[in-house]
Amino acid sequence: MRHTLPIAPQFYVTAPQPCPYLPGRMERKLFTALQGEGAQRLNDGLSKQGFRRSQNVLYRPSCADCAACLSARINVAEFSPSKSQRRTIRRNAHLRRRATSPWATEEQYSLFRRYLASRHATGGMADMDTFEFAAMVEETPIRTRVVEYTDSETGDLAAVCLTDIFDDGVSMVYSFYDPDQPRASLGKYVILDHIDIARENDLPYVYLGYWVPGSPKMDYKAAYAGLEAYVGNRWQKVRDPADFRTQTHPLVNDPISEQVANIALPDGRPLRPKTV
Template structure:
C-alpha cells in the first residue's frame, strides 16, 4: 500500500530583533520535518532557500525586508585563490573525520568557548548539554558531524579544534552549524578552512553544491560567504551567479562561520 503524501503546514513566528541589521525585525516561516517523506521535503525546501534546524525547516519571512539571501558554492567550478590555498596548507595537518550525529561533551565544551568568544549575546548563548544534543541528534535526514583535530600522540586522539553539523542532500552538502576554537591564535581562520574542507569533501563525493545558509550584503559578519567563487544566490527568478567584484583580502580575516 502506498503511503499518502501529507502536504506540510507552514507557520510564522512573531517578529523579533534582527541579529544582523540594527533597528529591523526578523520573522520566519517554518514547517515540521516529520514522517516518511521528511527527507524529501527537506530536499525540496532546501532548493528554495529553507534551512534545517532539528526537525524544522525555516526561512526568513520579514516584513518589508529581503536582505537575507541563500547562497551556495558551485563545487565543480571552484578554484581556490591564493589566500585559500595558503589556508589549506596551514591547516593541512589537521585530522578530519565524519562522525555519526552523536553529541559529545568535548564538542559541547568547544561550542561553549566558541559562543562565548564570538556570539556572547546571541540566541544560542544559553544552550546547555541537552539543547546541544537536541541540535545534533534530532534529525530526520542524513546528517553527520565533521570533527577537526590536531594530530594525535601515542595513539590518542588530538585536541578538537573545530566541528560542523552537516546534512548530505542529493545535490550537495548543507552546513547546518560550524564552530571552532576562536581563541587559538595558532589556528587562524578555522571557520574558512572548514568551508574549504566541505567544498573538497563535496567534490570528492560527486556533489554539485555546498550550501552556506544566508548571506546579508553589507554585513561584515556575513562577508566571508561570498569569497568561495563561483557562488550562487537565490533570488525571485531562482539561483544565479553572484558577480560582484571580489579580491583577496590583505590578510586572513576573522570569520563567524
C-alpha cells in the same frame, strides 16, 4: 484498492523579533515541520528553494519589509581557491577530518562553549546547555553527520561542523571552532574542506546558509568563487556582491500566501495559499 494521498506540509510564520544582522529591523520566518517517511525528500526539495534545517524544522526568512537574507551555496565545479584560501589550507594541513553519526560529546560541547564565549557571547545560543546542545546535534530526521577536525599532533579537537547530506550537495548547518587560533582561520578552512567533501562524493553544491550582502557578519561568504544566491525564486551566480545589496523596501516581498503558493513539493506539485 485503497490509495493514500500525500499530505501537504503546513506552513506557519513566527512572530516578529529583532533582526540579528540589520540594526533597527525585525525578522520573521516561514517554517514547517520536518518529520515522517518523506522528511529527506522534503528537506532536499525545500533546501533548493532557500530553506534551512534546524533540528526537525525547515525555515526561510519571510520578513514583511525586507529581503536582505539570501540563501547561499557554492557551485563546486566553479570554485577555485584564492591565494589566501590556499594559505589557509596549508596552515591546517595537520588537521585530520572524521565524519561520524550525529552524536554529541562532552569534548564537542566544551569547544562549543569556548567558541560562543569568544564570538557570540550575547547571541541567541549563549545560554544553550548540554541537553540543548545534544538536541541540536542529534535531533535530525534526515542524513546528517558530525564532521570533526582534530590536531594530528596534539589530539585536540579544533573544529566541528554539523553537516546535512542532500541529493545535490552538503549543507553546513552549524560549525564552531577553537577561538584561540585566530591565525588558523578555522572557520574558513571548514568551508574549504566541505568543498572537498562535496567533490569526493560527486555532489555539486555546498550550502552555506544565509548571506546578507553588506553585513560585516556575513561578508566572508562572498569571498568564495562559484557563489550562488537564491533570489526571485531561482539561483543566480554572484559575480559582483554589490549587485545583491540589501533590499529593504516595504514592497520588496510578496504576501505570505503568494510565497507559499510558489513553493514546490518534491513531486513537483505547488502548494495552495490556504495551507498557511
